[in-house]
Amino acid sequence: MSESTYPLGDSVLIERKGLRDRVYDLVLDMLVGQAIAPGTRLSIDAIARDLKVSPTPVREALVQLERTGLVTREPLKGYRVAPQITDGQLESLFDTRIVLEGGAAALAARHADALVPRLEAALAEHRTVTATVRAAAATDGLTVALLRQYFTVDWNFHHLIFEGTDNPFLIDMSEAISTRVHRMRQTVLSGVTDADDAVAEHALILDAFRTGKPDAAAASMRDHIEKVRFRSRTDAHTPDVHVH
Amino acid sequence: MSESTYPLGDSVLIERKGLRDRVYDLVLDMLVGQAIAPGTRLSIDAIARDLKVSPTPVREALVQLERTGLVTREPLKGYRVAPQITDGQLESLFDTRIVLEGGAAALAARHADALVPRLEAALAEHRTVTATVRAAAATDGLTVALLRQYFTVDWNFHHLIFEGTDNPFLIDMSEAISTRVHRMRQTVLSGVTDADDAVAEHALILDAFRTGKPDAAAASMRDHIEKVRFRSRTDAHTPDVHVH
DNA sequence: ATCGAAAATATCCTATAGGATTAGCTGCAG
DNA sequence: CTGCAGCTAATCCTATAGGATATTTTCGAT
Numbered sequence: 001m002s003e004s005t006y007p008l009g010d011s012v013l014i015e016r017k018g019l020r021d022r023v024y025d026l027v028l029d030m031l032v033g034q035a036i037a038p039g040t041r042l043s044i045d046a047i048a049r050d051l052k053v054s055p056t057p058v059r060e061a062l063v064q065l066e067r068t069g070l071v072t073r074e075p076l077k078g079y080r081v082a083p084q085i086t087d088g089q090l091e092s093l094f095d096t097r098i099v100l101e102g103g104a105a106a107l108a109a110r111h112a113d114a115l116v117p118r119l120e121a122a123l124a125e126h127r128t129v130t131a132t133v134r135a136a137a138a139t140d141g142l143t144v145a146l147l148r149q150y151f152t153v154d155w156n157f158h159h160l161i162f163e164g165t166d167n168p169f170l171i172d173m174s175e176a177i178s179t180r181v182h183r184m185r186q187t188v189l190s191g192v193t194d195a196d197d198a199v200a201e202h203a204l205i206l207d208a209f210r211t212g213k214p215d216a217a218a219a220s221m222r223d224h225i226e227k228v229r230f231r232s233r234t235d236a237h238t239p240d241v242h243v244h
Numbered sequence: 245m246s247e248s249t250y251p252l253g254d255s256v257l258i259e260r261k262g263l264r265d266r267v268y269d270l271v272l273d274m275l276v277g278q279a280i281a282p283g284t285r286l287s288i289d290a291i292a293r294d295l296k297v298s299p300t301p302v303r304e305a306l307v308q309l310e311r312t313g314l315v316t317r318e319p320l321k322g323y324r325v326a327p328q329i330t331d332g333q334l335e336s337l338f339d340t341r342i343v344l345e346g347g348a349a350a351l352a353a354r355h356a357d358a359l360v361p362r363l364e365a366a367l368a369e370h371r372t373v374t375a376t377v378r379a380a381a382a383t384d385g386l387t388v389a390l391l392r393q394y395f396t397v398d399w400n401f402h403h404l405i406f407e408g409t410d411n412p413f414l415i416d417m418s419e420a421i422s423t424r425v426h427r428m429r430q431t432v433l434s435g436v437t438d439a440d441d442a443v444a445e446h447a448l449i450l451d452a453f454r455t456g457k458p459d460a461a462a463a464s465m466r467d468h469i470e471k472v473r474f475r476s477r478t479d480a481h482t483p484d485v486h487v488h
Numbered sequence: 489a490t491c492g493a494a495a496a497t498a499t500c501c502t503a504t505a506g507g508a509t510t511a512g513c514t515g516c517a518g
Numbered sequence: 519c520t521g522c523a524g525c526t527a528a529t530c531c532t533a534t535a536g537g538a539t540a541t542t543t544t545c546g547a548t
Contacts, residue, residue: 019502020307021319043529054503055530056300063264063307075265076509078530089412095351096413103343168333169340169424172313173417180413263531287499298533299500320539322500490548497542502535509530518521 019057024064026051031070031081032179033148035186042071042079068179084187085180093180094229098222100173101158105205105221106214108164115164119206122157126202129153130195150195151185157202161221184232194231201227263297268305270295275314275325276423277392279430286315286323312423328431329424337424338473342466344417345402349449349465350458352408359408363450366401370446373397374439394439395429401446405465428476438475445471 027047030036042062048055062079065071072082085093108115133150136142155178162174201224208220271291274280286306292299306323309315317323329337352359377394380386399422406418445468452464 041529045529054501056303056502059300059304059531060307063304064311067308067311076530078510092411092413095409095411096417099347099351099414100343103347107339107343165339167336167339169336169421170343173340173420176417177413285499288501289499298531300532303501320500322540492547493545495542495544498539499541500537500539502537504535505533507532509528511526511528513526514524516521516523518519 019053020060020064023047023051023053023057024061027058027061027065028068028070031065032182032186034144036081038081038083040081042081044078068176070179070183082183085184090184090232091229093177093184094225094232097177097181097225100170100177101161101225102218102222104162104165104167104170104174105209106218107167107170108161109209109212109214109217111164111166112209112212112217115160116206116209118160118164119157119209122153122160123199123202123206126153126157127199130199133195151182154198155181157205161205194228197227197231198224263301264304264308267291267295267297267301268308271305271309272312272314272423275309276426276430278388280325282325282327284325286325288322312420314423314427326427329428334428334476335473337421337428338469338476341421341425341469344414344421345405345469346462346466348406348409348411348414348418349453350462351411351414352405353453353456353458353461355408355410356453356456356461359404360450360453362404362408363401363453366397366404367443367446367450370397370401370443374443377439395426398442399425401449405449438472441471441475442468 027042044055044058044062048058051058062071062073066073066079070082071079073079129150133142133146136146159174159178162171165171201220205217205220205224208216211217271286288299288302288306292302295302306315306317310317310323314326315323316326373394377386377390380390403418403422406415409415445464449461449464449468452460455461
C-alpha cells in the first residue's frame, strides 16, 4: 500500500517538506505579524508545546531565524527577540539598501523588456492598495491586515527588481534585507503617511527602466531610497498612528 | 565560588560557547580546507560519531552551513556538499562582488584615514606571502598550507574594506560572499598565477583610498574585480597546477 | 546477460529523558 | 526599607530510542 492508488494523499504531501520549514514559517509570521516586545524570551520548549512538535525542529528553525537578524542567541541562555533597531543601525540599513538595490537595478536593466510589464502590474496593485488605505484611513477603518497588505505590495516592487537580476546571490541577500525592512517598519510606523510619495517614486523608477539604461535605473532607485531615508528620519519619533 | 578569585578558569571559559559553534567551525574548516567532491553525503550520525557529540549540535551546525551555500539539503534525504559552481553562477558571483565591494569601498572611504594604515599592513603581508609562494613554486615546494595562507592574506585585504564601512549588514554579507569565493578558488585554482597582478591592483586601490574620494575607491575596486573575473575566465578550464 | 522487483541496510526525522546551568523569588540581616 | 544569600523552578543542552523513509544490494525472471 501507499502507491499512487489513492490520489487524495495530497494533504499529506503538502506536509512533506519537513517540520522545520513549517515551524520556521509560523515563527516568522508571528514575529513580523504582531509586534513582539524586543528582548522577549523565545522558549524552545514552550514553542514546541504550542505547536505540538518536538524541540528539535524548533531548535533548527531558530538557528535559521538567527541568521535573519530577527532573533538573537546567547549560548546556554537561549533565544530572544532581537532588540529594536537603533538610529545608527537604521542609517547602516539604508546605506546597505542603496548599495544593494542600486546595483540590482543596474543589473536588472539588462532584462528590462521582460521586467517592465511585471513592474507595471506591481505598480498598479500598489496604486490600488494605496487608494484603499487612504479611504480606510479617512473613515478610521485602518486595520492591521490592511497595513500588512500595503507593506507587502510596496516591497513586492523592490523584490521584482531583485528577481529581474536573475542573480541568485543578490536575491538571497534581498531576503536578508527584507526581514530587516519589515522589522524597521514595525517600529517606525512610517510608510503609510508617505504612500503617495512612494507610488510616485516607483513610477519614476519604472520610467527609468523603460529607457533601458542601467545608470538611470540605478540612479532612480538610489534616489528613491534616499528619500525614504529622509522621511523615516523625520517620522522616526512621532507618535503612532491610530490603528484598529 | 566562581568569582574572579581563580583566574585559571580560562580554559573552561573558552569552551563556553556551545558545542554548536565548535562543530560549525570544524565542519567549515573541513569543507574549505580539503576539496571534497560535490554531492558527497554529509551524514549527521557519522559526523556526530566522528566528533563524539550527539546529533543535535551537528544538525544545528548544518542548518547554519546551509545558509552559507556550502551544503545543500533535501528534506527527508539529508545534506550534501553543494555542487560545483557553474559558469553562470560564477558570473553572478562576480556581479554581486562588484555591487557589494564597490559600494563598500565607497562607504569605507568615509573613514579612509583610519583604514589606510590597516590596508598598508595587509598589503605588505600580501607582498611577503606572494614572494614566498613564488619562491616555493620555483623550487616545486608549493604546499596546500601555503596556498591557503595566500588566499587568506589576499581576502584579508578585501575584508578590511568591509570592516572599514562599520556597517554590520555589509560585513555580514561579506562573509556570505567569502565562503563562495573560497569555494570558487578550490575549483578554479586561479589566484596563484596572477598573484603579482593582484598585489599591483590592491596597491592601486590603496592609492585611491589615500585620496579619500569615495568614487575613486569604488572605481578602483570594481576595476580590480573585473580584472579578476577576466583572468578567471581564461584560467577556468586549464589543467591544475601541480601541488605537493 | 540485462532488467525489474523485493529485501536489507543505513539514514533521517521525531520523541522522550536526564544532567547542567541560569533566572527569579523568598526570607533574613543590616 | 534595602541588599544579599540561598533555594526553587524553568530552561537549555546533550544523549538515547523508535518509527518512517530513501538508498543499496541481492535475487529472480525474461
